[in-house]
Amino acid sequence: MGRIAIVTGGTRGIGAAISKALKEAGHTVAATYAGNDEKANAFKEATGIAVYKWDVGSFESCSEGIKKVESELGPVEILVNNAGITRDAPFHKMTAEQWKEVIDTNLSGLFNMTRPVWDGMRERNFGRIISISSINGQKGQFAQANYAAAKAGDIGFTKALAQEGARKGITVNVVCPGYINTEMMSTIPDKVMNEVILPQIPVGRLGEAEEIARCVVFLASDDAGFITGSTLSANGGQYMI
Ligand code: NDP
Secondary structure (H helix, E strand, O other): OOOEEEEOOOOOHHHHHHHHHHHHOOOEEEEEEOOOHHHHHHHHHHHOOEEEEOOOOOHHHHHHHHHHHHHHHOOOOEEEEOOOOOOOOOHHHOOHHHHHHHHHHHHHHHHHHHHHHHHHHHHHOOEEEEEEOOHHHHHOOOOOHHHHHHHHHHHHHHHHHHHHHHHHOEEEEEEEEOOEOOHHHHOOOHHHHHHHHHHHOOOOOOEOHHHHHHHHHHHHOHHHOOOOOOEEEEOOOOOOO
8 A cells, every 4th residue: 555655764775765765665755864965856857756855853944844744745654764874983083973963863863753644553553663773782882882872762762662653553663774785885895895885784785775675665564553562673694683
């Protein structure tokens, strides 16, 4: 059954794969982004998926943006909180700005996006909230105190909200990807990839964005109605929890 979906950060990387996969599954998708107009327009051109620009770190922008999407496409039934950034630094060098930017986008973004769609989902007795956390929110990572804190927060948010949505037909789940083959990874030197990163991954390769997208499509489906408050690790066996 085709539904209305928003994917934040849905114009490139993992988010673009999620937007495309949801569209292929028959849903009408709105893909949001922060500022990279060139990438967003190319994505819109290539896929025919509607794109919208706003900062998930601002509650007002999210409320206004969601209103616009709903007036153009209809009530949001599937929300994928995918937008995320890194501002890495060892803690003794981490600035308050680096901390705040990551928390605002990767954690407060979930509140800012979910709160405006929540009442409508409750009224209609259906909703799917899926957030993209990270393996590093499960196990921590050197130089990522800000990112790990935000991503661990996404898991707590999911578990709390799943309890509130359960009787209203709203499921709330979180996907924790491990290393995924995105633009970010292409900058890592071969030596580091082959000698440091790949040996940590039992399946012996990076994940593909489409593999995360397929997890999201399943969790967004009507078939996944009994799965809520769940943390789905998709990391090639790198961290088993
Ligand atoms: P990318 O950097 O490729 O894309 C990020 C997307 O988020 C872009 O569309 C970007 O918009 C958007 N975005 C960033 N900040 C904001 C903001 N403040 N408001 C609205 N949109 C914003 O990310 P990835 O595909 O690598 O990662 C996607 C998610 O998966 C993130 O949450 C990340 O933490 C998580 N993840 C990624 C892993 C990986 O290996 N890549 C591993 C584990 C988790 P714009 O194009 O305008 O900048």
